[in-house]
Amino acid sequence: AQSVTQLGSHVxxxxxxxxxxxxxxxxxxxxxxxxxxxxxxxxxxxLLKYTSAATLVKGINGFEAEFKKSExxxxxxxxxxxxxxxxxxxxxxxxxGNQFYFGTGTSLTVIP
Amino acid sequence: xxxxxxxxxxxVLKTGQSMxxxxxxxxxxxxxxxxxxxxxxxxxxxxxxxxAGITDQGEVPNGYNVSRSTTEDFPLRLLSAAPSQxxxxxxxxxSTSGGYNEQFFGPGTRLTVL
Numbered sequence: 001a002q003s004v005t006q007l008g009s010h011v012x013x014x015x016x017x018x019x020x021x022x023x024x025x026x027x028x029x030x031x032x033x034x035x036x037x038x039x040x041x042x043x044x045x046x047l048l049k050y051t052s053a054a055t056l057v058k059g060i061n062g063f064e065a066e067f068k069k070s071e072x073x074x075x076x077x078x079x080x081x082x083x084x085x086x087x088x089x090x091x092x093x094x095x096x097g098n099q100f101y102f103g104t105g106t107s108l109t110v111i112p
Numbered sequence: 113x114x115x116x117x118x119x120x121x122x123x124v125l126k127t128g129q130s131m132x133x134x135x136x137x138x139x140x141x142x143x144x145x146x147x148x149x150x151x152x153x154x155x156x157x158x159x160x161x162x163x164a165g166i167t168d169q170g171e172v173p174n175g176y177n178v179s180r181s182t183t184e185d186f187p188l189r190l191l192s193a194a195p196s197q198x199x200x201x202x203x204x205x206x207s208t209s210g211g212y213n214e215q216f217f218g219p220g221t222r223l224t225v226l
Binding site: 009032034036041042043044045046049051052090094099100101102103104105 | 116145147152153154155156157160170202204212214215217218219220
């Protein structure tokens, strides 16, 4: 069975500081991993995905994530936070049947 | 392409009423799904479909019915609404198979059951 744990339901960073959002997964098979972003009153948009190619995955808006099998982690990072990054971020794991399992989300606040 | 569309955007129901949330996609995706989003619980899968005529239950299917008569449409029916079904509902679609295809989400329907 697959599951995802996102540590920290709320994260605050100063503008220009490093963003680090944590995600750990549980999967009995090599996983497909995703990060989605949700802006207020909108649906989810894909930031990036890991599908067993390169372990460092680059996404949109300067975000990237590194797949670490030994740590069962897929943390999301961005070197320098921007005010427009304020949103809710969801980590998800998918199985080969296309069923997605989402984490509970992390709300990112960027302080000017 | 319009992508994934959902109607209505907002809905208020009284306990016991029924309604259908509409979802349509124009990307010829085989896989479609319904999620509900509740504070502190992320998105939970209600029902999904891997193609026309095929549906299956997700994590929280009770109180909801679905059907898939065409590739494009995947309506979600609430037969007798309950306050516990107050939530934001998202429809999503993706290409067939693999699990490595991203899901495209609609804008959501915000449902309140009084």
